[in-house]
Amino acid sequence: MSIALQKVNLTEKFGLFAEHWQPKIVAELNGQYIKLAKFQGPFEWHHHENEDEMFLVHRGSFRMELRDRVVILGPGDLIVIPRGVEHRPVADDEAEVVMFEPATTLNTGNLRNERTVTVLERL
Amino acid sequence: MSIALQKVNLTEKFGLFAEHWQPKIVAELNGQYIKLAKFQGPFEWHHHENEDEMFLVHRGSFRMELRDRVVILGPGDLIVIPRGVEHRPVADDEAEVVMFEPATTLNTGNLRNERTVTVLERL
Numbered sequence: 001m002s003i004a005l006q007k008v009n010l011t012e013k014f015g016l017f018a019e020h021w022q023p024k025i026v027a028e029l030n031g032q033y034i035k036l037a038k039f040q041g042p043f044e045w046h047h048h049e050n051e052d053e054m055f056l057v058h059r060g061s062f063r064m065e066l067r068d069r070v071v072i073l074g075p076g077d078l079i080v081i082p083r084g085v086e087h088r089p090v091a092d093d094e095a096e097v098v099m100f101e102p103a104t105t106l107n108t109g110n111l112r113n114e115r116t117v118t119v120l121e122r123l
Numbered sequence: 124m125s126i127a128l129q130k131v132n133l134t135e136k137f138g139l140f141a142e143h144w145q146p147k148i149v150a151e152l153n154g155q156y157i158k159l160a161k162f163q164g165p166f167e168w169h170h171h172e173n174e175d176e177m178f179l180v181h182r183g184s185f186r187m188e189l190r191d192r193v194v195i196l197g198p199g200d201l202i203v204i205p206r207g208v209e210h211r212p213v214a215d216d217e218a219e220v221v222m223f224e225p226a227t228t229l230n231t232g233n234l235r236n237e238r239t240v241t242v243l244e245r246l
Contacts, residue, residue, distance in 0.1 A: 005189070005194075005202070005203075005204070005205070005208070006202075007194050007196055007200050007201065007202045008200065008201045008202070009199055009200050010199040010200075010201070011199050026201075027177065027201065027203050028175075028203070029175035029176070029177050029203045029205075029223065029224075030155065030174060030175050030224070030225055032153065032155060032223070034177065034201070034223075051153060052152035052153050053152070054150065054152050054157065058199070066128070071128075071130050073130055076132055076133040076134050076181070077130050077131065077132050077133075078130065078131050078133070078149075078150065078157070079128070079129075079130045079131070080128075080150045080151070080152045080157075081128070082128070082152075085128070100152070100155075100157075100223055101152075101153070102153055
């Protein structure tokens with residue numbers, strides 16, 4: 001039976017890595033990935049041309065900076081950032097975040113720099 | 124700014140309804156819905172022809188019955204049921220479950236019966 005039919009425990013999977021801003025794939029469905037990432041400090045301002053992106057906080061909290069305001073997200077909070085909308089996640093303390101987005105989404109969106117992760121690890 | 128840019132708190136949204144097996148839409152992205160549902164008792168055996176479906180437990184627990192085995196899911200556990208795979212969720216006690224699936228997915232999959240919800244409420 002396919003690996004997709006294994007259950008995934010989020011706490012266990014978050015325990016398998018320590019790096020910040022390096023999304024890991026834990027599941028795939030309908031051409032979308034479920035990714036886990038640890039946030040700490042400020043990320044980069046960016047947007048995604050063709051993809052909406054969802055963030056769900058598992059542990060900790062972070063703020064999603066938008067050009068016109070800031071949204072604070074804690075455990076059990078989710079937000080969808082529609083395509084084209086500039087955003088910058090910032091975590092004062094480490095946060096564990098589940099992301100749901102198309103398999104084609106790059107973490108830095110329209111930017112390519114040293115924080116861009118092109119080959120994602122699967123946990 | 125669009126309603127999609129409001130954050131959604133899962134606990135608050137689960138507090139807005141009491142019905143079992145009646146998925147509610149709380150967010151949309153890339154043609155996929157994020158739905159919340161309360162499970163209690165056994166659902167129906169069914170499958171989805173063209174859609175993979177993800178279940179993430181928010182509170183409580185349930186078992187996902189497959190034709191060859193059973194997977195027990197508790198808080199922070201997720202499972203993807205690939206298209207075509209027969210499954211039956213069963214919750215001995217009430218469970219709160221987040222589902223990710225295409226906007227076209229019917230809750231009863233290949234079945235149409237009194238438990239089929241064709242017009243989903245948005246919270």
